[in-house]
Amino acid sequence: MDSILVKGNGALSGTIPIAGAKNACLTLMPATLLSEEPLTLTNAPRLSDIATMTQLLRSLGAEVASLQDGLVLAMSSHNIANHTADYDIVRKMRASILVLGPMLARDGHAVVSLPGGCAIGARPVDLHLQAFEAMGADLDLRDGYVHAKAPGGRLRGAVVDFPFVSVGATENALMAATLAKGTTVLKNAAREPEIVDLARCLRKMGAQIEGEGTSTLTIQGVDRLNGATHPVVTDRIELGTYMLVPAICGGEVECLGGTLELVGAFVEKLDAAGVSVTQTERGLKVSRKNGRVRAVDVVTEPFPGFPTDLQAQMMALLCTAEGTSVLEERIFENRFMHAPELTRMGAKIEVHGGTAKVTGVPRLKGARVMATDLRASVSLILAALAAEGETVVSRVYHLDRGYERLEEKLRACGAQIERIRT
Ligand code: UD1
Numbered sequence: 001m002d003s004i005l006v007k008g009n010g011a012l013s014g015t016i017p018i019a020g021a022k023n024a025c026l027t028l029m030p031a032t033l034l035s036e037e038p039l040t041l042t043n044a045p046r047l048s049d050i051a052t053m054t055q056l057l058r059s060l061g062a063e064v065a066s067l068q069d070g071l072v073l074a075m076s077s078h079n080i081a082n083h084t085a086d087y088d089i090v091r092k093m094r095a096s097i098l099v100l101g102p103m104l105a106r107d108g109h110a111v112v113s114l115p116g117g118c119a120i121g122a123r124p125v126d127l128h129l130q131a132f133e134a135m136g137a138d139l140d141l142r143d144g145y146v147h148a149k150a151p152g153g154r155l156r157g158a159v160v161d162f163p164f165v166s167v168g169a170t171e172n173a174l175m176a177a178t179l180a181k182g183t184t185v186l187k188n189a190a191r192e193p194e195i196v197d198l199a200r201c202l203r204k205m206g207a208q209i210e211g212e213g214t215s216t217l218t219i220q221g222v223d224r225l226n227g228a229t230h231p232v233v234t235d236r237i238e239l240g241t242y243m244l245v246p247a248i249c250g251g252e253v254e255c256l257g258g259t260l261e262l263v264g265a266f267v268e269k270l271d272a273a274g275v276s277v278t279q280t281e282r283g284l285k286v287s288r289k290n291g292r293v294r295a296v297d298v299v300t301e302p303f304p305g306f307p308t309d310l311q312a313q314m315m316a317l318l319c320t321a322e323g324t325s326v327l328e329e330r331i332f333e334n335r336f337m338h339a340p341e342l343t344r345m346g347a348k349i350e351v352h353g354g355t356a357k358v359t360g361v362p363r364l365k366g367a368r369v370m371a372t373d374l375r376a377s378v379s380l381i382l383a384a385l386a387a388e389g390e391t392v393v394s395r396v397y398h399l400d401r402g403y404e405r406l407e408e409k410l411r412a413c414g415a416q417i418e419r420i421r422t
Pocket of ligand 1: 023024026094095124126127128129165166167168169218308309331332333
């Protein structure tokens with residue numbers, strides 16, 4: 001298994017191009033199953049999760065061509081040859097459940113294995129299933145698979161009131177509703193930029209959708225959708241991660257393609273911690289206002305709140321801040337697995353349930369640490385860049401799920417980082 005060696009060496013400066021959003025691309029790709037005509041995505045990120053979704057779509061009979069070094073995904077599902085999403089692929093990635101809505105909506109039946117993914121809590125799919133049931137689907141859970149059927153071959157519009165906000169359930173229900181008979185109203189829907197991006201793409205395909213970016217989505221079902229070409233929105237989590245590089249190491253980094261509206265709540269916390277962020281013509285420029293950063297308290301929430309996917313990286317920063325910060329994780333119940341690893345690097349962290357108390361130290365120290373999930377792994381890289389001495393991060397396959405060309409992007413800012421292939 002590969003590891004990454006980092007030598008902490010002070011301030012880092014330069015420009016970092018930000019890729020298209022992994023999480024947007026993972027919901028835009030299954031949208032190809034809604035139409036007989038081609039769907040082309042541009043600005044796609046080059047990640048192992050995208051390769052997994054490609055494999056899954058191909059197993060269902062879709063054609064997926066990766067063009068221009070993976071930046072363009074040309075997809076086409078003239079017909080769905082196989083309606084079963086197999087355990088062997090689905091277990092690798094939770095987002096695989098997003099093929100259920102489109103297949104069920106287009107052909108009236110689908111069988112999908114219950115998903116796997118990062119080990120950051122129980123992460124059931126009950127909300128997805130509740131939405132399909134409200135739209136008239138008969139569901140049967142057998143042998144680890146969801147067997148779904150729409151009576152008469154077509155879902156019907158319904159009012160779905162989600163008990164709490166779920167990004168995936170909103171996406172799955174939104175895609176399904178585009179081809180349902182009648183009107184669907186999704187209440188307490190997620191408002192993430194990736195959902196806005198999905199709604200825009202579906203509209204280009206001929207879907208009738210109102211309210212994206214608000215907590216109520218209204219969808220008027222249509223009989224068929226056409227093809228489209230759509231650019232994937234900028235990855236706000238990759239953006240936020242690289243914005244933390246000058247915050248934790250010093251220096252100045254410009255993140256190309258970044259916009260303030262993608263990272264509003266995160267920027268507020270950076271500002272309070274003593275980090276300056278300015279919008280330029282090309283992106284966001286970030287540097288420390290002066291000296292050491294200050295402690296801030298953080299609570300993770302659905303968008304537009306502080307994203308759970310930036311909590312681990314923010315914790316790495318706060319490990320070196322002046323004072324004590326409290327981080328409260330409200331989205332996932334088991335998302336502090338990076339804390340013991342950061343502690344190996346000299347951080348002072350106490351975890352009690354969903355809350356972590358972090359007392360900043362002037363300098364972290366290099367150590368051997370282990371990546372446990374995608375965002376946890378990158379928080380260890382950030383900490384390592386700022387630490388004194390060498391750090392070896394093992395199990396870096398997690399990183400390849402969400403960060404393309406990480407070492408290259410960081411080296412361009414002066415980082416000493418290399419992959420050790422084993
Ligand atoms: C998506 C993102 C993930 C991000 C998360 C929250 C993708 C591919 N992944 O994940 O990176 O961390 O949003 O911003 O877009 N839940 C249920 N039942 C359900 C669905 C969810 O109990 O049917 C719970 C989850 O366990 C979790 C919470 O709801 O505690 C939010 O999960 P959700 O918003 O659905 O996250 P994902 O769509 O899986």
